Amino acid sequence: MKDAGYEAQRRSDIAPGTPDVVVMTEPGTGIELHLIEGQDPSGVDGRAPLRPTKLGHVAAFTPELERMQNFYQDLLGFKWSDTIGDFFVFLRCNADHHAANFLASTTKSGMHHIAYEMRDPNHLITMIDHLAKNDFRLHWGPGRHGPGHNLFTYHKDPDGNTIELFTQLDVIHDESKGYWEPRPWHETYPQGPRTWEVDVATINIWGPINEQEIEH
Numbered sequence: 001m002k003d004a005g006y007e008a009q010r011r012s013d014i015a016p017g018t019p020d021v022v023v024m025t026e027p028g029t030g031i032e033l034h035l036i037e038g039q040d041p042s043g044v045d046g047r048a049p050l051r052p053t054k055l056g057h058v059a060a061f062t063p064e065l066e067r068m069q070n071f072y073q074d075l076l077g078f079k080w081s082d083t084i085g086d087f088f089v090f091l092r093c094n095a096d097h098h099a100a101n102f103l104a105s106t107t108k109s110g111m112h113h114i115a116y117e118m119r120d121p122n123h124l125i126t127m128i129d130h131l132a133k134n135d136f137r138l139h140w141g142p143g144r145h146g147p148g149h150n151l152f153t154y155h156k157d158p159d160g161n162t163i164e165l166f167t168q169l170d171v172i173h174d175e176s177k178g179y180w181e182p183r184p185w186h187e188t189y190p191q192g193p194r195t196w197e198v199d200v201a202t203i204n205i206w207g208p209i210n211e212q213e214i215e216h
Helices: 067-074 120-134
Strands: 010-013 019-027 030-035 054-062 079-084 089-094 100-104 111-117 140-144 151-157 162-167 194-196
Touching: 019 151, 054 162, 067 089, 067 100, 120 151, 120 162
Parallel strands: 054 100, 079 194, 111 162
Antiparallel strands: 010 019, 019 030, 054 111, 079 089, 089 100, 140 151, 151 162
16 A cells, blocks of 8 residues: 555554454545454344345545546455446445445535445335335435446435435346346346446436436
């Protein structure tokens, strides 16, 4: 990391369950990143039926898209999955299509959205019903994105943050193949990482765009 011009610090006092952490700063934002090899279980028994399966990805604005992409790919080992135009990059660190998204912007900063995975469409629908009963109605969706091809819905949390719920995200189980596991809704076969045109079908294959969510 030092050879690439980045400082890193190894610490053991960050939080319970993460005794060994490498701490470094994200370029351009000053955000502190905590890199961990594993984390002890919380000890919570059982599983709430509506609970998302996991944190899927985080999307953020950046004024230096190329620098941010190079940092995550070259230094942290993420892989490129897709790009929309010249301003929206999708990166992965496991089989999932993306774990981090970066949206180029000179007017906005911070988080674009945070996304949680649902087990399947039925799980997603049940969660939307649950949110509606508690007065959290849809901000955008349901729809299907082009890159990643995931079903999605967007809500606003009480602090105004954009929360995505998704399912059916593209996966690459075998990196040697270099393409996503085939799905009936894919545009090409086989389908691998590429640069997408900026159009309605890229943002939402099914239909309308929420202009607020693509402003950058």
